[in-house]
Amino acid sequence: DGGITQSPKYLFRKEGQNVTLSCEQNLNHDAMYWYRQDPGQGLRLIYYSQIVNDFQKGDIAEGYSVSREKKESFPLTVTSAQKNPTAFYLCASRSRNEQYFGPGTRLTVT
């Protein structure tokens, strides 16, 4: 089955720790995206990558980092510098104008 996978579904971390969220796709899409969703808000773009070994900051990149070493994978690291890391994180890949989303990871930092 083609699709986007994100793991784990739920993630818990202590404040001050870095954590990496996984995103894998087998759709052969070049472009991939990371968003976060907070209660009552829309999706806000964190980072995106149009092609392997290239990525750009989105609207709320501070406190996050990414890598794009393989076409299939676009991991997101939430660093200790991110002031409000608790959120629902969504990964997407794009075919022409449409983006297709993974199931999301709920990160809770205490």
Place this chain on the structure above:
Amino acid sequence: DQQVKQNSPSLSVQEGRISILNCDYTNSMFDYFLWYKKYPAEGPTFLISISSIKDKNEDGRFTVFLNKSAKHLSLHIVPSQPGDSAVYFCAATPGVNAGGTSYGKLTFGQGTILTVHP
């Protein structure tokens, strides 16, 4: 600056009736618009889209209307079903023909919670 706005946080509709969800945008560079449906704790699912060269696109029970002069789009669901209850997001993009870093970027509205009552 909210470039895509969904001014109704929620909408309640009776099963079988029409649901109309609205979305406004301000950026004239947007030329492709999408609607997504999202259940709690899941990723959004692509529903339907429309290019700026059209004013209507239909797919089964879902129809999207675009009024470029008013910078307004709407999603009509007819007939509404209880399974349609979810959060609906509209999104806009400059489209694949845009150059530079805007290429393929989506800007989302805040979402509208649709509840369809049996």
